[in-house]
Amino acid sequence: xxxxxxxxxxxxxxxxxxxxxxxxxxxxxxxxxxxxxxxxxxxxxxxxxxxxxxxxxxxxxxxxxxxxxxxxxxxxxxxxxxxxxxxxxxxxxxxxxxxxxxxxxxxxxxxxxxxxxxxxxxxxxxxxxxxxxxxxxxxxxxxxxxxxxxxxxxxxxxxxxxxxxxxxxxxxxxxxxxxxxxxxxxxxxxxxxxxxxxxxxxxxxxxxxxxxxxxxxxxxxxxxxxxxxxxxxxxx
Numbered sequence: 124x125x126x127x128x129x130x131x132x133x134x135x136x137x138x139x140x141x142x143x144x145x146x147x148x149x150x151x152x153x154x155x156x157x158x159x160x161x162x163x164x165x166x167x168x169x170x171x172x173x174x175x176x177x178x179x180x181x182x183x184x185x186x187x188x189x190x191x192x193x194x195x196x197x198x199x200x201x202x203x204x205x206x207x208x209x210x211x212x213x214x215x216x217x218x219x220x221x222x223x224x225x226x227x228x229x230x231x232x233x234x235x236x237x238x239x240x241x242x243x244x245x246x247x248x249x250x251x252x253x254x255x256x257x258x259x260x261x262x263x264x265x266x267x268x269x270x271x272x273x274x275x276x277x278x279x280x281x282x283x284x285x286x287x288x289x290x291x292x293x294x295x296x297x298x299x300x301x302x303x304x305x306x307x308x309x310x311x312x313x314x315x316x317x318x319x320x321x322x323x324x325x326x327x328x329x330x331x332x333x334x335x336x337x338x339x340x341x342x343x344x345x346x347x348x349x350x351x352x353x354x355x356x357x358x359x
């Protein structure tokens with residue numbers, strides 16, 4: 124992916140991590156139409172379904188539908204086919220579902236949306252991998268799963284800022300979407316593998332997903348603009 128083809132404003136995806144459509148509308152109002160891309164995740168999608176996507180698209184925004192699909196290949200392929208009708212530009216599934224699942228998902232997508240394989244959640248640390256019996260370091264596990272996604276024909280992966288450079292080196296053609304982004308001094312919350320916007324971009328991220336630092340800011344539009352400015356400076 125050529126980062127130069129994406130504007131700094133487009134590279135910052137704002138997470139609509141809110142409970143319902145009213146809260147989403149209020150948040151969108153406070154963002155003053157600045158973002159180009161929004162993430163609709165489990166909380167909002169379970170509560171509101173397609174109405175959440177329509178709220179974003181109705182304001183001219185692009186949709187990153189973050190459902191992290193993970194099931195048997197047939198079920199995931201059918202879910203991807205259903206999701207294609209919703210008009211999202213990006214859709215997530217779990218790489219832990221395996222090669223066959225991801226291949227079926229890629230076939231079902233037929234290029235209508237870009238599929239992203241979630242490697243290891245940013246709320247997990249190496250001790251969590253050990254407890255689950257996963258061998259090797261966190262970076263090794265993430266790179267293995269990214270390579271599997273690439274083999275399956277998935278457009279990109281989601282990885283933390285701490286692994287993005289390794290994934291970029293191992294899989295140069297993948298689209299890299301990076302959550303766990305926190306401006307300097309921001310509360311990390313339940314995230315364990317975080318970095319600043321500038322460092323994530325410098326390491327090779329194509330898109331950043333930013334949630335609480337923008338959502339919980341006194342002025343979300345200004346907070347978004349500050350992240351975009353940092354991304355623009357890092358991308359020069």
